[in-house]
Amino acid sequence: LYQPLASLYIELGKPNEAIANIGKMTGLEISDAVKARNYAILGRAYYTDEQYQNAVNAFKKSLELNPDQPLVSVRYARALRNNGNVKGSITELENLLKTNPNYKPAVCTLASVYNKAGNYQKATTLAKSAGEGNEITWENIDCLSILGKIYFSQNDMKNAKYYLESYLSNLDKLKLIGPEYSQVRLETESLLAKIK
Numbered sequence: 706l707y708q709p710l711a712s713l714y715i716e717l718g719k720p721n722e723a724i725a726n727i728g729k730m731t732g733l734e735i736s737d738a739v740k741a742r743n744y745a746i747l748g749r750a751y752y753t754d755e756q757y758q759n760a761v762n763a764f765k766k767s768l769e770l771n772p773d774q775p776l777v778s779v780r781y782a783r784a785l786r787n788n789g790n791v792k793g794s795i796t797e798l799e800n801l802l803k804t805n806p807n808y809k810p811a812v813c814t815l816a817s818v819y820n821k822a823g824n825y826q827k828a829t830t831l832a833k834s835a836g837e838g839n840e841i842t843w844e845n846i847d848c849l850s851i852l853g854k855i856y857f858s859q860n861d862m863k864n865a866k867y868y869l870e871s872y873l874s875n876l877d878k879l880k881l882i883g884p885e886y887s888q889v890r891l892e893t894e895s896l897l898a899k900i901k
Contacts, residue, residue, distance in 0.1 A: 708739075711746045715753055718884050723750035741770035745777045752780065753884040757788035775801060779810045786818050794818045809835045809844040816851045825855050841875045849875060850889050853896065862900050869893050869900075 714723035727747045735743075748763035764781035768774060778801045785794040798815040805811065816831035828851065836848030853869035856862075872893050876886060 708742060708746060711750065715746070715749050716883050718753070718887065720750040720754035720884075723747075724754075737770045741767045741774070743767075744770065745774065745780075748777070748780060748784065752784050752787075755787075757784050760784035761788055761790075775805055775808055776810065779808075779814050782811075782814055782818070786814075786821060791818055791822050795822075809839075809842075810847070813845055813847040813851060816848060820851055820855050820858075825859060829855055841871075841879070843879060843881055846872065846875050846879065846881065847889065850893055853893065857896050857900070866897065866900050869897050873897075 708727075711723040711726040714720070714726065724747060727743050727750070744763045744767035748760045748767060751757070751760035751763055761781065761784045764777055764784055767777050768781060778797060782794040782797040782801075785791075785797060795815065795818055798811050798818065801808065801811045802815070812831055812835040816828045816835070819825075819828035819831065832848040832851045832855070835845045836852065839845055841849065849868050849872035853865050853867075853872060856865035856868060873890065876890060
């Protein structure tokens with residue numbers, strides 16, 4: 706029960722309780738698959754708590770135990786990005802996209818990394834390839850927010866407003882919840898307030 710309870714605590718925005726629940730599993734005899742899942746949950750909890758180096762370490766251990774986890778690879782790349790390792794994040798995502806070329810969470814995250822690095826042209830191209838003209842789902846919704854941020858940084862407030870509002874309306878329509886979405890929602894609402 707510790708794994709589902711830890712995951713629930715993450716969704717409720719209580720990363721410390723999630724970390725404590727995963728900690729209760731240490732010392733138990735468990736398979737590598739279960740250990741990989743534990744490290745993935747632990748990484749997500751650390752990421753939610755903005756302990757990015759700890760998140761990097763946990764996601765890396767999870768991927769060492771089970772390399773075939775595309776979403777964990779994306780989360781690992783996000784933790785690398787937020788911990789200041791842009792190059793490592795790009796490498797992780799490009800490697801993932803070699804084996805999963807249409808994996809939209811990786812494309813959107815790579816766009817966000819290029820945006821952070823100031824390569825707005827590449828970021829825009831990537832975000833549009835996964836977001837525009839495609840049905841908006843949990844897999845590509847982040848591309849809308851990224852496009853809004855890119856246009857905001859380039860002082861194109863008309864396009865920034867369009868994409869930021871599209872992100873929020875799709876977030877509500879899809880009923881996406883969780884700490885990752887809550888954080889991006891706050892950032893998006895803050896940028897929209899600056900535009901208005």
